[in-house]
Amino acid sequence: MLGPSSLGSSIKMRGAQREPLGALLPQLVYCITIWWLQGAPNADLSHFSVVVHKRDTVRRSVPFRDNLGGQNKSQPPYHRAWQLPLFLPRSTPDLYPIRKAAMSAESNTSENDGKRGQIHNVDELRNKGIRKVRVVGESQLQEMAREAAARAILELAQELKVSEEDRRSLVGRAQKQILDGDPGPLPQIIPNPVSQPDAQVAHLPNEEQIEESPATLGLQEQEMLIQLSKLISKDWRSELATVRDSHKTQVDRLEMRIEELTRALRVTDQVLTKGGESVVNPTSKLKPFDNKKEELLDQLFQANVALREISASHGAGSLSADSEEGRMS
Amino acid sequence: MKDNKLNQLSNESDVISPKLDGKSTAVKVGIDLGTSRSAITTSKGERMVMASVVGWPKDAISAKVFGHRVLVGDAVLENRMGLKTCFPLADGNLAFTQNAGDQKETLRKAGLHLFTALRQAAKAAEGQSVHAVIGAPAEATRENKQAIIDLAREAGIDGVMVVSEPFAVAYALDALEDAMVVDIGAGTIDLCRMAGSLPNEEDQVTIFHAGNHVDARICELLREQRADIQFSPNMIKKAKERFSSVVDTNKRALVTFPVNGRPTEVDITEQIQTAVGELVPHIVDGIQKLVSTFDPEFQHRIRSRVIVSGGGSQVYGLQEALEKGLEDLGGGRVMIVDDPVFAGSQGALKLALEMPEEYWEQL
Known part of the structure; x- marks a missing residue:
C-alpha cells in the first residue's frame, strides 16, 4: 500500500x-x-x-x-x-x-x-x-x-x-x-x-x-529500481551460477566416476587378457616384480653365461683330448 | 582333400593354440636334482618326484621282461633284482665327474638318462622347447655345474640354468634377504644365507653329513647291536623316513626285519634317534659359520629366520632341536617349509618363469 x-x-x-x-x-x-x-x-x-x-x-x-x-x-x-x-x-x-x-x-x-x-x-x-x-x-x-x-x-x-x-x-x-x-x-x-x-x-x-x-519517475525511484533490478538480477545470476555450479559439479563428478570406471574396466580387461594369455601360453614372459629380483635374475643369468663360456672352451679342449684318446684307442 | 585338411588344421592351430616351435612357447621347468630323489615342476602344472637312479637289465631275459633297455626312477628300485642299478649323483654332484674309466662313462650315461626322463616328465609337445632351471648343491664345483648343463642339453633341454638349491628355495618363499635356508637332502645339507643378492661361495655351506650318512649310521648301529637282523639300505631308508625323530616320544620305531629268514619286529627307535640326532650339531655348526661371518649388525636377523627344507626337514622334533642348538648363538627361530619335497623345484620354476625371455634366447 x-x-x-x-x-x-x-x-x-x-x-x-x-x-x-x-x-x-x-x-x-x-x-x-x-x-x-x-x-x-x-x-x-x-x-x-x-x-x-x-x-x-x-x-x-x-x-x-x-x-x-x-x-x-x-x-x-x-x-x-x-x-x-x-x-x-x-x-x-x-x-x-x-x-x-x-x-x-x-x-x-x-x-x-x-x-x-x-x-x-x-x-x-x-x-x-x-x-x-x-x-x-x-x-x-x-x-x-x-x-x-x-x-x-x-x-x-x-x-x-x-x-x-x-x-x-x-x-x-x-x-x-x-x-x-x-x-x-x-x-x-x-x-x-x-x-x-x-x-x-x-x-x-x-x-x-x-x-x-519511466523518465517521469523520481531519480531516487529510478535508482531504487535500478538497484532493485540489480539485486534481482544479481540474485538470479547467483542463483543461476549456483545451479550451474551444482550442475557442473555433478557433471564433473559423473565424468570422474565414468573415468574411474573406465580405468577399472581397462585394468580388468588387461588382467583378464593376461590371465587368458597365461592360460593359453603359460610360458609367456613374466616380468620381475621388483628391482631386487630383477637384479638377482640378471646376476644369475650372467653367472650361467660365464659358466657356459667356460664349459664351451673346456668342451673344445676335451673334444680334442677325446679325439686324441679316440685315436689312441 | 589333403590341402583342405591342412588348412583346417592350420586354422585350428591358429585359433586354439600358438605355434609350438617358437622360443616363447617353451615349457619352463624347475628341477631339484637330488642325490636320492629328483623333483620336477613344470609351467604346465605338472610336478613329479622320482628316484635318482637308473637301471639296465642284467641280461636279455630281464630286458624282455621289462620291455625297456633302460629304466629310470622308482621302477628301478622296485625291480632292482633284475637290473644293474646306478646312481648318477653322489654327494649332490654328478658322480661321473668324480670317477674315471668305464665307471665314469656308465655314470655319465646314467646321468644322461636321468635328464632325459626329467625332460620327458615336462611333457613338452613335439618341437616344443624346454627351458630348465636346475638346482645344484650349494657348493657344487664348477665342473659339476658344467656337467649338469652339458648333460641337460644333451638330453634335449634347450635352455639350462644352474642355480644353488637353497637359493631356489629362498626364491620360492620370497626370502631373499635376512634369512637362512637349510636344505637337508640325501647327499648334502646345503646352507645359504640370503642378503638380498645372489649368494656367492661365502654365503653358502655344504655339509656332506646328510640323509645317506644317516642311513649308513643306522645300518652301522643295527649291525653292532643286532647282528642277526637282515636288512638292506633301502629298508633302513624307508624306516628312517617313517620314524625319524630327534626327540623322545612314546612312538616307537617298530620295523619288521627278517631274522634268519623269519619276519621279526624290531624296535630301532634308539638307532634312528641317535643317527638323526647327529645331524643337528652339523647343521648348527653350519648356521654358526654363516652367522659369524655375516655383518654383526644383521646377524640376529638371519638367525631369527632359519628356513629348513628338503626331505630331512621332516624329522620329528628337528625344529625344536635346532632352536635349542641356536641358544648358544644367542637364540634363533626355525621354520619348516610346508612342501619340502617340491620347494626347490618350485623355486627353480619360479626363476625360470620370471627370467626374461631374451635371456633364454641368449642361452
Missing part, C-alpha cells in the same frame, strides 16, 4: 521537474483532507466510496462508472487509484482526533455546498454508530485543518530522503503557504464521488503515461 513516501516521491519528482510547490498545495491540502477523513473510524464514509485504500471493497461492491469518456472502461477504479499515490494516505493514530473533527468539518462543508443548515438527528447518528459528537466552530475547524496539514507536511517531509537543507526549505515554503498564505480555493467536494472519483486528479499523469514514460 502506497503511503506518504509515495507522496514524497511524487513531490520530489515534481521538484525535480522544477515546478513551484505552490501549484501542488491545493491538491496537497485536498489529499490530506481526504486522507484525514478516511482515517476516522466512526465516520460514515458511504458517500466516500472512492476511498481507494479499501480498493478490494470497491472492486467488489462499487459498480464502475466511466467518467473519463470511456477510456478506461475495462479498468476498475481501484486500478486507476493505485496509480495515484496522493489518494493513499497512511493512517496515524495521533491524528485520529483531528480527522474526526475534520469529518465534522467536512460534513459542514458539504452542508455549506448545498445542504447548509441540515440538521442531523441524534438518533440517526446513534444508529450509525456515532456515540459522541463534538461541535467545532468554522474558524477553529480551519485552524485545526491547517495544523493537521502542517503536521502531515512535516511527517511527509521527514520521510523524504532528501538533504536536510532541502527538507527545511520545503517545509518552510509549505508552512508559509499553508499557515500564513492563502491556501487558494479548496477543492470542491463532489456530492456523489462514486460517479466522479478521478475528476480532480485528471491533470496527474495517468497510468499509461507512467507506464510509458
Whole structure:
C-alpha cells in the first residue's frame, strides 16, 4: 500500500521537474483532507466510496462508472487509484482526533455546498454508530485543518530522503503557504464521488503515461529500481551460477566416476587378457616384480653365461683330448 | 582333400593354440636334482618326484621282461633284482665327474638318462622347447655345474640354468634377504644365507653329513647291536623316513626285519634317534659359520629366520632341536617349509618363469 513516501516521491519528482510547490498545495491540502477523513473510524464514509485504500471493497461492491469518456472502461477504479499515490494516505493514530473533527468539518462543508443548515438527528447518528459528537466552530475547524496539514507536511517531509537543507526549505515554503498564505480555493467536494472519483486528479499523469514514460519517475525511484533490478538480477545470476555450479559439479563428478570406471574396466580387461594369455601360453614372459629380483635374475643369468663360456672352451679342449684318446684307442 | 585338411588344421592351430616351435612357447621347468630323489615342476602344472637312479637289465631275459633297455626312477628300485642299478649323483654332484674309466662313462650315461626322463616328465609337445632351471648343491664345483648343463642339453633341454638349491628355495618363499635356508637332502645339507643378492661361495655351506650318512649310521648301529637282523639300505631308508625323530616320544620305531629268514619286529627307535640326532650339531655348526661371518649388525636377523627344507626337514622334533642348538648363538627361530619335497623345484620354476625371455634366447 502506497503511503506518504509515495507522496514524497511524487513531490520530489515534481521538484525535480522544477515546478513551484505552490501549484501542488491545493491538491496537497485536498489529499490530506481526504486522507484525514478516511482515517476516522466512526465516520460514515458511504458517500466516500472512492476511498481507494479499501480498493478490494470497491472492486467488489462499487459498480464502475466511466467518467473519463470511456477510456478506461475495462479498468476498475481501484486500478486507476493505485496509480495515484496522493489518494493513499497512511493512517496515524495521533491524528485520529483531528480527522474526526475534520469529518465534522467536512460534513459542514458539504452542508455549506448545498445542504447548509441540515440538521442531523441524534438518533440517526446513534444508529450509525456515532456515540459522541463534538461541535467545532468554522474558524477553529480551519485552524485545526491547517495544523493537521502542517503536521502531515512535516511527517511527509521527514520521510523524504532528501538533504536536510532541502527538507527545511520545503517545509518552510509549505508552512508559509499553508499557515500564513492563502491556501487558494479548496477543492470542491463532489456530492456523489462514486460517479466522479478521478475528476480532480485528471491533470496527474495517468497510468499509461507512467507506464510509458519511466523518465517521469523520481531519480531516487529510478535508482531504487535500478538497484532493485540489480539485486534481482544479481540474485538470479547467483542463483543461476549456483545451479550451474551444482550442475557442473555433478557433471564433473559423473565424468570422474565414468573415468574411474573406465580405468577399472581397462585394468580388468588387461588382467583378464593376461590371465587368458597365461592360460593359453603359460610360458609367456613374466616380468620381475621388483628391482631386487630383477637384479638377482640378471646376476644369475650372467653367472650361467660365464659358466657356459667356460664349459664351451673346456668342451673344445676335451673334444680334442677325446679325439686324441679316440685315436689312441 | 589333403590341402583342405591342412588348412583346417592350420586354422585350428591358429585359433586354439600358438605355434609350438617358437622360443616363447617353451615349457619352463624347475628341477631339484637330488642325490636320492629328483623333483620336477613344470609351467604346465605338472610336478613329479622320482628316484635318482637308473637301471639296465642284467641280461636279455630281464630286458624282455621289462620291455625297456633302460629304466629310470622308482621302477628301478622296485625291480632292482633284475637290473644293474646306478646312481648318477653322489654327494649332490654328478658322480661321473668324480670317477674315471668305464665307471665314469656308465655314470655319465646314467646321468644322461636321468635328464632325459626329467625332460620327458615336462611333457613338452613335439618341437616344443624346454627351458630348465636346475638346482645344484650349494657348493657344487664348477665342473659339476658344467656337467649338469652339458648333460641337460644333451638330453634335449634347450635352455639350462644352474642355480644353488637353497637359493631356489629362498626364491620360492620370497626370502631373499635376512634369512637362512637349510636344505637337508640325501647327499648334502646345503646352507645359504640370503642378503638380498645372489649368494656367492661365502654365503653358502655344504655339509656332506646328510640323509645317506644317516642311513649308513643306522645300518652301522643295527649291525653292532643286532647282528642277526637282515636288512638292506633301502629298508633302513624307508624306516628312517617313517620314524625319524630327534626327540623322545612314546612312538616307537617298530620295523619288521627278517631274522634268519623269519619276519621279526624290531624296535630301532634308539638307532634312528641317535643317527638323526647327529645331524643337528652339523647343521648348527653350519648356521654358526654363516652367522659369524655375516655383518654383526644383521646377524640376529638371519638367525631369527632359519628356513629348513628338503626331505630331512621332516624329522620329528628337528625344529625344536635346532632352536635349542641356536641358544648358544644367542637364540634363533626355525621354520619348516610346508612342501619340502617340491620347494626347490618350485623355486627353480619360479626363476625360470620370471627370467626374461631374451635371456633364454641368449642361452
